[in-house]
Amino acid sequence: MLFLTIYPKLHVVFALVSTHMADEDATTTKLRDRSHIDNTLRLTTAEPTPEFSAALKKLQNIYHSAIKPLETAYKYNELRTHEVTDGEITSKPMVLFLGPWSVGKSSMINYLLGIHDTPQQLYTGAEPTTSEYTVVMHGEKSRTVEGIVMAADNSRSFSPLEKFGQGFLERLVGIEMPHKLLERVTLVDTPGIIENRKQQERGYPYSEVCQWFIDRADLIFLMFDPTKLDVGGELATLFKQMKGRESQIRIILNKADNLATQDLMRVYGALFWSMAPLINATEPPRVYVSSFWPSEYAADTNRQLFIQEEVSLLEDLNQVIENQLENKIAFIRQHAIRVRIHALLVDRYLHTYHEKLGWFSDPHEVFEDIVSDPDKFYIFKSILAKTNVSKFDLPDKEAYQDFFGINPPSGFKQLSSHCSWTSGCLIDNIEKVISVELPALLSSLGKKETPPPAKATPAPPPPLPETKPKNRWRKD
Numbered sequence: 001m002l003f004l005t006i007y008p009k010l011h012v013v014f015a016l017v018s019t020h021m022a023d024e025d026a027t028t029t030k031l032r033d034r035s036h037i038d039n040t041l042r043l044t045t046a047e048p049t050p051e052f053s054a055a056l057k058k059l060q061n062i063y064h065s066a067i068k069p070l071e072t073a074y075k076y077n078e079l080r081t082h083e084v085t086d087g088e089i090t091s092k093p094m095v096l097f098l099g100p101w102s103v104g105k106s107s108m109i110n111y112l113l114g115i116h117d118t119p120q121q122l123y124t125g126a127e128p129t130t131s132e133y134t135v136v137m138h139g140e141k142s143r144t145v146e147g148i149v150m151a152a153d154n155s156r157s158f159s160p161l162e163k164f165g166q167g168f169l170e171r172l173v174g175i176e177m178p179h180k181l182l183e184r185v186t187l188v189d190t191p192g193i194i195e196n197r198k199q200q201e202r203g204y205p206y207s208e209v210c211q212w213f214i215d216r217a218d219l220i221f222l223m224f225d226p227t228k229l230d231v232g233g234e235l236a237t238l239f240k241q242m243k244g245r246e247s248q249i250r251i252i253l254n255k256a257d258n259l260a261t262q263d264l265m266r267v268y269g270a271l272f273w274s275m276a277p278l279i280n281a282t283e284p285p286r287v288y289v290s291s292f293w294p295s296e297y298a299a300d301t302n303r304q305l306f307i308q309e310e311v312s313l314l315e316d317l318n319q320v321i322e323n324q325l326e327n328k329i330a331f332i333r334q335h336a337i338r339v340r341i342h343a344l345l346v347d348r349y350l351h352t353y354h355e356k357l358g359w360f361s362d363p364h365e366v367f368e369d370i371v372s373d374p375d376k377f378y379i380f381k382s383i384l385a386k387t388n389v390s391k392f393d394l395p396d397k398e399a400y401q402d403f404f405g406i407n408p409p410s411g412f413k414q415l416s417s418h419c420s421w422t423s424g425c426l427i428d429n430i431e432k433v434i435s436v437e438l439p440a441l442l443s444s445l446g447k448k449e450t451p452p453p454a455k456a457t458p459a460p461p462p463p464l465p466e467t468k469p470k471n472r473w474r475k476d
Contacts, residue, residue, distance in 0.1 A: 030295070030296040031116075031294050031295060031296065032294060032295065032296045032297070034111075034114055034294075036307070036310075036311060036314070037112065037114075037314060038180075040311055040314040040315060040318055041181060041184075041314060041317065041318050041321070042318065043180035043181055043184075044180070051445075052325060055325055055441060055444070055445060056089070056090060056325065056328075058441060059089060059325075059328060059329060059332060059441065060086060060089055060090070062332070062433055062437055062438065062441070063084065063089060063332055065429070066336075066429040066430050066432070066433040066437075067084075067332070067335065067336045067339055067430060067433060069426055069429075070339050070340070070343050070418075070426045070427070070429075070430050071339050073343070073412075073413075073418055073426060074339075074342055074343045074346045074412060075403075075407055075411075076338075076339050076342050076343075078403060078406070078407065079342060079395065079399060079400075079403050083160045084332070084335055085154070085157060085159060085160065086154075086155075087154065087155055087156045087157040087158075087159065088157040088216065089328065089332070091156075091157040091186070092137075092138075092182075092183075092184060092185050092186050092324070093184070093185050093186070093218040093219070093320050093321055093324045093327070094185070094186050094187075094188060094213075094216055094217050094218055094219075095185055095186070095187050095188065095217065095218065095219045095220075095221060095317065095320075096188045096190065096213050096214065096217035096219070096220045096221070097109065097187070097188065097189050097190060097221050097223065098190055098193075098210075098220060098221070098222050098223070098238065099192065099193065099221075099222055099223035099224060099228075099252075100192050100193045100194075100223075100224065100225075100228040100235070101191075101192025101193065101194055101228075102192060102225075102228075103192070103223045103224055103225040103228055103254055103255075104124075104223060104225060104254040104255060104292060104293060105189055105190070105192070105221075105223055106122040106123065106124045106134075106189055107122075107124045107292065107293045108221070108223070108252075108254070108292035108293070109122055109136060109187050109189055110122055110124070110293075110294070111292050111293050111294050112181065112187070112292075113136070113177075113179055113181060113182070113187075114294075115177075116293075116294040119142070120142050120175070120177050122134060122136075122175075122189060131171060131191050132171045132172060132173050132191065133147075133171060133172050133173070133188065133189070133190055133191070133209070133213070134173050134174075134175060134188070134189040134190075135150070135158070135172070135173070135174045135175070135186060135187075135188050136174075136175045136177070136182065136186065136187040136188070136189065137174060137175070137176055137182055137186045137187075138176065138177070138178065138179060138182035138183050138186075139176025139177060139178065139182075140176075140178060141176070141177075141178065142175075142176065142177040142178070143175075143176050144173060144174065144175055144176075145173070145174035145175070145176060146169075146173065146174075147161075147168070147169035147170060147171070147172030147173060147174070148166075148169045148170075149174075150172060150174050151169055151172075157216070158172075158174075160212070161209075161212065164204055164205060164208065164209055164212075165204060167203045167204045168203075168204035168205075168209060171191075171203070171204065184321045185317070185320075185321055188213060188217070190210070190213070191206075193232075193234050193235050193238070194234075207237060207241065210238060210241060211241050214241055214242055214245065217245075217248065218248065218320045218324070218327060219248055219250065219316070219317060219320045220242065220245065220248050220249045220250065221250050221252055222249055222250065222251050222252065223252045223254050224251070224252070224253055224254065224271055225253070225254045225255040226253070226255060226256070226258060226259055226263075226264075226267045229267065229270050229271050229274060230274075231274050231275075231278065235278075236278060239278040239279065246279055246285075249279070249285070250286070250288060250313060250316060251271070251275055251285050251286065251287045251288065252287070252288045252290070252292070252313070253267065253268060253271055253287055253288065253289045253290075254290070254291060254292055255291050256289045256290055256291055256301075256302075256306060257291045257297045257298040257301040257302075257303075257306060258291075258298065259301075260301075261301075261302060264289070264302070268287065268289060271287060272285070272287055275287070288309045288310075288312065288313045289305070289306070289309050290306040290307075290309040290310045290313075291306060292310070325445060326442060326445060329438055329441055329442045329445075330442070332438065333433075333434060333438045333439075336430055336433055336434050336438070337393060337434060338393065338395075339430065340427070340430050340431065340434065341383070341389055341393055341394065341395070342395070343415060343426070343427060343430075344383050344389070344415075344427075345379065345380070345383060345395075345400065346412055347414050347415040348379050348382055348383060349367075349370060349371070349374075349379060349400070349404070349409070350409055350412055350413075350414050351414060352370050352377045352379065353366060353367050353370055353409050356369075356370065356377075367404070367408075367409055371400060371401055371404050372401065374397055374400070375397075380394055380397065415427045
């Protein structure tokens, strides 16, 4: 106040300068056209067909009738962190945004949805702004859903997240809004990677939560910008967690219009070579170069290149959306294979246990000997030899030490005991699902049933030649 008293007109000058700068920003900040997003993603024709709904229902029936009974009988969910629920089977494809802090993950979601400068937009800024996992999904009206509500709702695919504790659920938030893109896909924004932060400081098991989302993501956008290209321990761990999902990763170099062409080439090369050793793939990773935010590209930059890169990335997203049912069938089949292998292994452990158990043996010592050294009893090798299982699908031996540490053998029956006259054997049912039913459901997609051709009406017999009646009394 004393400052304004001494210089009474100075605040007017500040106000005029601020007004002039705001007016200049308003005139110079031009928003780019977004029509290519709707066209590439075909948002105007986003309606599920009756065939899609019928195939999804059949997939649910297959899971509940043939896969879940074996899951329950051999407590598969206590071995694996990946549980399958009805909400997950019917859920939309999930796109996961990962990367260092403030590289534009939230801005890209705002841009894709066209919610920049609206009450629904995700908060963005130069500092680390996203400390929560934000799930952006479709809803009849715009509203925010707390993490504890999302985890308690069994109709959603996020109910298994409850196992990560209240500390994480307080950092989980859902945003619902009516939008054509969200009718077809769910977007997940994640906290930025900060290499100098310890996991304990986050207040929840960051790596385990990331693994949960990675396992369920249909597409992973791994974003960088020209100022954040370093690979630290947390990012290297993230790449290890994405091992086996290289085909789902899309590396994005964002904010590319901030650089001149020569500098952009240098940054592209630096990002390419730092990422290539971390991705377990024979082909080099594809890096998409553009600026994913609503403002127009900076002047004198590769505008046409950025547009082409953006359209290519959108086509990848559209492909995931179009193939969501095929991906779900493939996922459930892979899940069924893992459940089958788990049941076979538990059955083999039990068979070996009963075989080695003598009249005067200590049951606990016998079983502990088998679990601590399964190779000595050919547990895993016998599964590979007899059931034609790939060795790459076998779980770790150490996982069964933890599994049997809380599940004694008395809690299970051998596979031969899980048979009945009415429903057959559980192992036979799941093998039929893997080899026959799911491949048949997959091959039936996209085939339109055509009515059989109408049978041609038989042609009438040719007319007989006209002949006069013969007079049987007349002599020829």
